[in-house]
Amino acid sequence: MANQKSLYIKNARIFTETQVLSNGSLLIENGKIKEIYSNNQQPAQMAEEVEIIDALNRNVIPGFIDGHIHGADSADVMDATEEALDTMAKALPKEGTTSFLATTITQAPENIDNALINVANYQSKSGQADVIGVHLEGPFIEKSKAGAQPLEYIMEPNIEQFQKWQKLSGDRIKTITLAPEHDTDGSFISYLYKSGVNVSAGHTGTGLEGIKKAISHGVRQVTHLCNAMTGIHHRDIGVVGATLQLEELRAELIADGIHVSLEMLQLIYDNMGSERLILITDAMRAKCLQAGNYELGGQPVIVTEDRAVLEDGTLAGSILKMHQGAQNMLQLNDVTMENVIEMTSANPAKQLNVFDQKGSITVGKDADMLIVDDALSIQQTICRGIVAYKGE
Secondary structure, three states: OOOOOEEEEEEEEEEOOOOEEEEEEEEEEOOEEEEEEOOOOOOOOOOOOEEEEEOOOOEEEEOEEEEEEOEEOOEEHHHOOHHHHHHHHHHHHHHOEEEEEEEEOOOOHHHHHHHHHHHHHOOOOOOOOEEEEEEEEOOOOOHHHOOOOOHHHOOOOOHHHHHHHHHHOOOOEEEEEEOHHHOOOOHHHHHHHHOOOEEEEOOOOOOHHHHHHHHHHOOOEEOOOOOOOOOOOOOOOHHHHHHHHOOOOEEEEEOOOOOOOHHHHHHHHHHHOOOOEEEEOOEOOOOOOOOEEEEEOOEEEEEOOOOEEEOOOOEOOEOOOHHHHHHHHHOOOOOOHHHHHHHHHHHHHHHOOOOOOOOOOOOOOEOOEEEEOOOOOEEEEEEOOEEEEEOO
16 A cells, blocks of 8 residues: 555545535545545645546535445355455445455355355455445344345344454444344343344334334344334334334335335434445446346345346345445435435445445545445546546
8 A cells, every 4th residue: 555656636526524615635645535625725845656536516415435345346245255245345436335245145045155255255446346244134033024035044033153253354344133032031132232243123023112122232224224124013113113213223224116116215314314324236236237147145036127036026235336326316306415425325334333434525545435436426436545436
């Protein structure tokens, strides 16, 4: 990094952590944000080796953080190879993602072992999205809400099993999705919470009281809100209703209009605002590829133009790109660019305890940022100070 070329971005509308700067510019050195300037100010001096980018009065916003993604461009985290993670990390800047959690699926324990060992040994590379940890989705989930998670590998909560996996991962498991009703005394959730893991309720059949109990033990997130959980009923508002009401919870959201309809996205936003929402893709390996037959967790998946399903029609992850989800949210009533930044960057960074490094445009943080137009079309993606993608 020491010899990395500096970047200077000028003529930009910069969305910093605290304000929006018109006619702004910023200087990037060694992968970090060195200085931010307003009102056409400029550095007194710059290094000889500096690349100047004219933003042409477009917006500079923080890079997206995808906290739940299984695969992209033919690769999957469960492939357990360096090449698979490289493929994902190269593809994701095209959709504005500069950091992500490599997400596993319920599978045979030895397959999860291999995926975690692979992430533990993986080093993020310059000019690619940054692998900032693991999202362990399952296997401690409810069978009746399994969705595309293979039933035969679901197991009961087990602290010893988790400890083994966390050790294999090099302590890189940042989020775990589980069904809280299977942790009857709350000891598993309490252990996870106290160890600093982001505990997310998902693939769960519990209701309002069950979620309240889970929160008391340390659940602070809900996995892909509305999907694979109890919905709103007039005698029990379920996980969905609880999430709308309970301020302790942030919620992942797949904003593709398929997993959650556009009308429901509006209803969720009207009740939660941007403060507690985290946009994700939950994408699988067919993202970026043509329609056809693929695989997820060892199961056949049929991919059409807009969705991925198992043979029985069950949704099997998504083929959503992050900027598309962000664009869908931006089209809702009362959603601003600042709200989108909160849902795609600041909230996931805060939830994963990396807000000191990522999630906003602030001096000293990683230079992960996007140059976008007002419709969130991506012109350039910068990953830790390197231009990783230039739009057509």
